[in-house]
Amino acid sequence: MVKIDLGIKGKKVIVTAASKGIGFATAKRFLEEGAKVIISSHDENNLKKAYEKLKEIGEVYYIVTDLTRPNEVENLIKNGYNILGGLDVLVYVTGSPKPGNIFELSNDDWINAFYLLLMSAVVAVREAGKLMRENGRIILSTSMTLKEPISNLDLSNVVRLSLAGLIKVASKELGERGILVNGIMPGWTLTDRVDQLVKDRARRENRKEEEVIREIVKEVPLKRMAKPEEVANVILFLASDLASYVNGVLIPVDGGLIKATL
Ligand SMILES: NC(=O)c1ccc[n+]([C@@H]2O[C@H](COP(=O)([O-])OP(=O)(O)OC[C@H]3O[C@@H](n4cnc5c(N)ncnc54)[C@H](OP(=O)(O)O)[C@@H]3O)[C@@H](O)[C@H]2O)c1
Structure with a gap:
């Protein structure tokens, strides 16, 4: 098999919600390609376990961060930048919101989802955008709920949809400085x-x-x-030299599940 150079080697990368699942698989793929990676999540025990597994592969650090707290997200980006000596790629993944429909979810559930799913992304993109140089990459992992609601997941169906707007505006503001902002919409993983x-x-x-x-x-x-690595590989592509003219898009990684044509 011909190996394509993705241009990831030596890149300085922060991945949020990376103790497990899609975030963990993404951090692992970046390390396999020779990047330096900071992983974060809010449960320190889980994060340490992930760190122990990943340190066998490459240069990895961890920073405990609760994505529902904007000041912790800000510190993650600033401290991550200082530890890595720069920032080339931010991969934003988050935890899952509470299930339920609009008649079951409380006001507090909506406010918590606002912090978990939207505010954390706004702060991460804003702080990373301030520090990144030309050819920086920001990739937000969202959900297929942006295209098609899933019953009983109304916090994702409603609040997460705002990430489509965030990706679009940030791709314009940061695109002018050569920083590309894109997203993916995983299906069942x-x-x-x-x-x-x-x-x-x-x-x-x-x-x-x-x-x-x-x-x-x-x-x-x-x-x-999907296997988590299959989702991670699309994130890796968006961070790679191969995606140098891709900006402001949301790519489904859903095995064709979304029914809409466009
Ligand atoms: N798997 C799927 O089929 C699928 C499909 C579409 C979208 N998604 C979305 O993709 C995201 C990741 O899903 P997954 O299946 O990979 O989930 P997962 O395996 O449960 O992993 C979730 C990650 O989020 C972290 N996390 C949870 N709450 C957090 C918080 N407040 N602050 C910081 N980190 C937090 C967890 O870390 P801790 O160790 O700190 O708990 C863990 O690392 C979720 O938002 C999910 O809704 C998943």
Whole structure:
């Protein structure tokens, strides 16, 4: 197989919500390509476990950050920049919002989701944008709910949609300085969280896990979930030299699940 040089080697990268799942897989792929990476998340024990696994691969640091606290997000970017000696790539991933529909969710749930899903992204993009130089990359991992609501996930369906606006305005403001801002919209991805959800449902309904997965993915043309690395690879592409003229877009990584044509 021909190996393409992605231009990632030596890049200074911060990945948020990286103790598990999509964030962890992304940090791992950057390290495999020779980047220096800061991982962050809010549970220090989980973050340390992730750090122990990743330090075998490359130069990695961790900073505990609760994404619902804007001052911690600001400190992550500033301290990350100082530790790495610069910042080339910010990958923003976040935790999952509480499930529920508008009649079940409280005012506080909406306010918390605002901090988790939107404010953290605004602060991360703003602070990274101030520090990055030309050819910097900002990639926000969102969800397919930006294109198509998923029932019982109204915090994601409503609050997360604002990230489409953030990506567009930031791509214009920062594009003028040669910094590219893009996003991805993952569909079903087999992270530990989804694996647990499948196991729970299989146990409750006395069914096999494969059966539960088949039912979940029956609308997905590829008839399977993504591996977290498959999502991480698209993020890696957006951070690479190959994506030098891609700015202000949101790429679905959903196996074809989103039904809309455009
Ligand atoms: N998996 C999917 O099918 C899928 C599809 C579309 C979108 N998404 C979205 O993609 C994101 C990642 O999903 P995932 O499946 O990779 O989840 P995951 O495996 O549960 O990982 C979630 C990550 O978020 C961190 N986190 C949670 N709350 C946080 C907070 N307040 N501050 C900082 N970090 C926090 C967790 O760290 P701690 O160790 O600190 O808890 C963990 O590292 C979520 O927003 C999810 O809604 C997932």
